[in-house]
Amino acid sequence: MKMGIEEKQQEVIDEFGVFSDWMQKYEYIIELGKELPLIDEKYKTDDHLIRGCQSRVWLNAAMDESGVILFTADSDAIITKGLIALVIRVLSGEKPTDIVGADLHFVKDIGLQEHLSPTRSNGLASMIKQMKIYALAMGRLPA
């Protein structure tokens, strides 16, 4: 059976549970950041840019025939990119209503909530907001 947002969050939390210090955690995030070719180059334009003051994030959303939203994104900072990979893993492929209502508690549970604080200005918090806005808008479109 396909996993929902909650199950996917739990999976991420379990994965991070094995790390005993910040180094291992960040090594893993950086690995995720390096691995994923996240967005088609044609979407790396100002239209898709989310301005965090320090790192830039590009986000694209598309709905497939089955009515779920597929997100792709990228950032010029690798740690931000790794965090994005986690958020996308949790939200991408879900129905608009589920995305709008999602509580992304996993960020806090794995000890990375500092990256959501506005003073980090890394674009992650704005990206999540933008994902929900896309979901809200796309949820209103005729399927």
Place this chain on the structure above:
Amino acid sequence: MEAEPMIIAPHNIEQLREEFPLLHQKVNGSPLIYLDNAATTQKPLYVIESITNYYTGYNANIHRGVHHLANLATDAFEKARNKVKRFISASTDSEIIFTSGTTDAINLVAQTFGKSTLQKGDEILLSVMEHHSNIVPWQMVAESTGAKIRVIPITSSGEWDLSALDTLIGERTRIVAVNHVSNALGTINPVKILIDKAHIAGAKVLIDGAQAIAHIPVHVGYLDCDFYCFSGHKMYGPTGTGVLYGKKELLEMMPPYRGGGEMIETVSFENTTFNRLPHKFEAGTPNIEGVIALGAAIEFIEQLGWEWMNEQEELLLQAATEMLHSIEGVKIYGTSKHKVPVVSFLAEGIHPYDLGTLLDKQGIAVRTGHHCTQPLWDWYKISGTLRASFSVYNNLEEIGIFKQALLKAISLLK
């Protein structure tokens, strides 16, 4: 017999560090290494206690009461003004205007002197390495008066290109506004040369001294600048305090900035007359405890002494520069021979945000990003740097730990 002066600023780094309680804490499990002093310095006990003493002993509004406490507070406030005057060698206390900071001081000059004297086609000369606080206020006044902004270019070492001055300064130049020391690069600029050239052309000069005031002795009389601005929080003093020095004859002719209490002599609905300098520019109840604590910060700096401070800071700058040179792929931005202890740098292929995040995980506070000097980074064609900025309480051991932390972060990110 006179009592021995109290030691508030010992000439021994370990003892000096004891004067800064904030330094003794752990961040993310490691001892804090605070290398963001250009953003704001930490405060010594002497300054912190001056605020406590004010609130526990003689808090009162100033310049308006006849009672005992009001006199004590007014006295302490005006003594602080006199300390500032001596500290920067102004000619009279009335040339010292208290503001909320450098930004506030620059806006004051732009909105009063700038707005009342600039005409369409007049020119304001800035430099590529200005802080946004010394750009935006001038853009605003240029917008409303029709004046134009011109910009002094720099060389790759992060110094003014002086060869451009003769074509940039001309008969339409009315105001020159530049920093004494660059917050992003650490360059100490040859302001005296520029001030003299500007004066020959009939222009007035404002110096943004935010980054100079804690690192080099400032003598406004020698510099002959028309305005000099700085913030208390970058010189061991409290936030929300700053100084505008202005030549008396200019301050006299400038219209008032903000209206309110303190800045008036008489008020009626038909006609209000303004107070004398410096009160003309200090509307409302000022930051009394802040100004008093700024005075304490000056005493602290004076007791340390420029000679000792500069020796320490030069050691730190050299050690940090050599340390960064020893790491492969690290490039320093700002390589002038005349610098305060600031190193701005990038590691090849690594985003400053990533490096800054991993340094923070190791207890090291540096600044990442554009440091409010976007035009400067546009010139270098990068989006920003990491900046480590040192103060007298930093030591060589911290630079050693900084190096290890950098190596670790870089190896994780590579």
